[in-house]
Amino acid sequence: MNTTLRQRSALLAAAGTALVLSLTACQGDSDTKSSSAPTTSATVASTPAAGEGTGTSGTTAPAGSARSAGPNGAADSADASAGKSGANGEQVTASTPVCTARDVRVTAATQDGPPYTHIVLTARNSSGHSCRLAGFPHVQLLESHKQDVPAVAKSKPATPVVLEAGAPAYALVRVSDGGVDEENEPVSAFSVVLEGDSTVIAVTAPGSEGIAADPAKALTGYWTPELRNGADDF
Structure with a gap:
């Protein structure tokens, strides 16, 4: 009887030891897998x-x-910050004033030979400071014709015209076609108005006998620092 009890006790002890070892091994595997897994x-x-x-x-x-x-x-x-560059190279800024009748002197001269179909207007800055000559001259050739001479769009310069003190700008004006059957009228003086100013400038026509003008044929170019072939060919 005692022998049987001792055998059972030995078997139970051995089984317990095996269970502990199994549990320890499982725990170790679990720890190893946990430590080897990537950390997020x-x-x-x-x-x-x-x-x-x-x-x-x-x-x-x-x-x-x-x-x-x-x-x-x-x-x-x-x-x-620098502003645009004017046609004569000077910087155009918001502070550059528009040329008025008090700033420039406008004169007229014939272009080419007879028949004199075109005249050239010259606006020279006499103000002593720089100014911006805007657009084109508003010309009325005859007292009997109160409409402005139409402007030619292709003559408009690519950059603003800024006149330094003493500098000139030009505008070509066609006064007739030179035909003998045209309804021309003699003109000894005519009026010019600058854009941005309502003052009427009286300009003496070139030549001792003035010019012959047909308002139906008349055209004017924009102000430009120089007359340009093509753009002023009208």
Whole structure:
């Protein structure tokens, strides 16, 4: 009887030891798998938002820096501060005044030989300061014809005309077609009005006998620093 009890006790002890070893092994496997599994990070790499740039050093540009410049970057800002360049190279700014009748002296001369179909108007800056000569001269050749001579669009210069002190600008005016059957009238003087000023400037017609003008054929060009072939061919 005692022998049987001892055998059972030995079997139970051996079974307990095996169970402990099994549990220990399982725990070790679990720890090993847990430690070898990749760790998920909560940090997300930031991506530059739309409209933000990245500098050459790899840092993100400050928010709003792209909006501080114009569509072409710093070049637009520089152009905006400097203003446009006038036809004679001088910078045109908001402070450049428009030339008025008090700023310029307007004279007329015939162009080419007879028949004299065109005259050239010269507006010379006599003010002592720079001014902007806008548009074209508003010319009325005859007292009986109160409409302005139409302007030729192709003669308009690409840049504003800015006259320095003493500098001239020109405008070509066609007064007739030179035909013998035209309804021409003699003109010894005519009127010119500058854009931006309502003052009427009386201009003496060139020649001792003046000019022959047909208002139906008359055309005028824009003010320009120089007469240009093609643009002033009308």
